[in-house]
Amino acid sequence: MSQHPVTMVGKKMLDDELESLIKNDREEIKIAIAEAREHGDLKENAEYHSAKEKQSHIEGRIAELQAKLAAAKVVDVSNVSNDKIVFGATVTIINAETEETKTLQIVGEDEAPTSANKISYSSPLGKALIGKEEGDEVIVKAPKGDVVYEVESFEYK
Numbered sequence: 001m002s003q004h005p006v007t008m009v010g011k012k013m014l015d016d017e018l019e020s021l022i023k024n025d026r027e028e029i030k031i032a033i034a035e036a037r038e039h040g041d042l043k044e045n046a047e048y049h050s051a052k053e054k055q056s057h058i059e060g061r062i063a064e065l066q067a068k069l070a071a072a073k074v075v076d077v078s079n080v081s082n083d084k085i086v087f088g089a090t091v092t093i094i095n096a097e098t099e100e101t102k103t104l105q106i107v108g109e110d111e112a113p114t115s116a117n118k119i120s121y122s123s124p125l126g127k128a129l130i131g132k133e134e135g136d137e138v139i140v141k142a143p144k145g146d147v148v149y150e151v152e153s154f155e156y157k
Helices: 008-037 046-070 124-129
Strands: 004-007 072-075 090-095 101-107 118-120 137-142 145-155
Touching: 004 008, 008 046, 008 072, 046 072, 101 124, 118 124, 124 137, 124 145
Parallel strands: 004 072, 101 118
Antiparallel strands: 090 101, 090 145, 137 145
């Protein structure tokens, strides 16, 4: 099994979700299934079938999170020191066409959707930034055409 990088914040986020699913959601659905069973005929019991479907989703997410955590390689970004952009870097880039400045942190796939200023290391922009230095030009293939950025600065915090 290959390992996937995740920041310490991202690991905590996954751990918290897993704990909530196991301690809260799993227990709540057990109660809901038991109550639905008391209503009689299970073949025509919509509450029972709905609860079982929800249980299936919860158990699937628990298994998914456990697999992700097992394959996670936790990176303490504060200990990273590199003269090139690598996983965990907070990068400030300038759009060459619009001169709009963005500051983004390169994080794991599960962390990126949690914040507008985080991108996945496997996204087109994330892939393009890895290995670059200050002043480098980055070209990202986009549906509307290539987008050119310049790396203004980066840091590890």
